[in-house]
Amino acid sequence: MSPRRARRPAPRDKGRGLDAPRPLDGVLRGMERVEEGPDGEWKVRSVSGAGSDKIYRCPGCDQEIRPGLPHVVSWPNWSGGEGERRHWHTACWRKRIDRGPGRSRY
Numbered sequence: 001m002s003p004r005r006a007r008r009p010a011p012r013d014k015g016r017g018l019d020a021p022r023p024l025d026g027v028l029r030g031m032e033r034v035e036e037g038p039d040g041e042w043k044v045r046s047v048s049g050a051g052s053d054k055i056y057r058c059p060g061c062d063q064e065i066r067p068g069l070p071h072v073v074s075w076p077n078w079s080g081g082e083g084e085r086r087h088w089h090t091a092c093w094r095k096r097i098d099r100g101p102g103r104s105r106y
Contacts, residue, residue: 034077037097041077044093046070060092060099 032045049069056065065071065087072093075085088096 035074039097042074043077043081044072044074046090047073047087056087058089058092059086060088060096063089065089 032043035042035044047070049065049067049071052067055067056071057063058065058071070090072088072090073085074088074093075081075083
């Protein structure tokens with residue numbers, strides 16, 4: 001029995017932009033974005049963690065963020081808010097609104 005032949009994809013029309021749009025998540029990694037929520041306006045940056053050798057503590061779960069772990073850095077979107085930067089696990093940042101009133105955002 002002979003092996004199956006692989007099908008070649010149809011040629012793309014490079015001049016007309018018919019390719020499917022690529023997601024921006026990879027492009028925006030490391031770039032700041034502004035997020036609005038019920039707890040205010042925040043500047044947020046996704047960090048790969050590869051260049052870090054420090055251990056951070058997530059304010060959402062109070063657990064360590066080990067070096068090399070991708071995470072999120074956020075700070076309030078006002079003048080001088082950079083001093084309030086905090087490192088969060090990505091999932092903890094997304095779930096911060098669901099935390100009870102007994103926990104502060106810092």
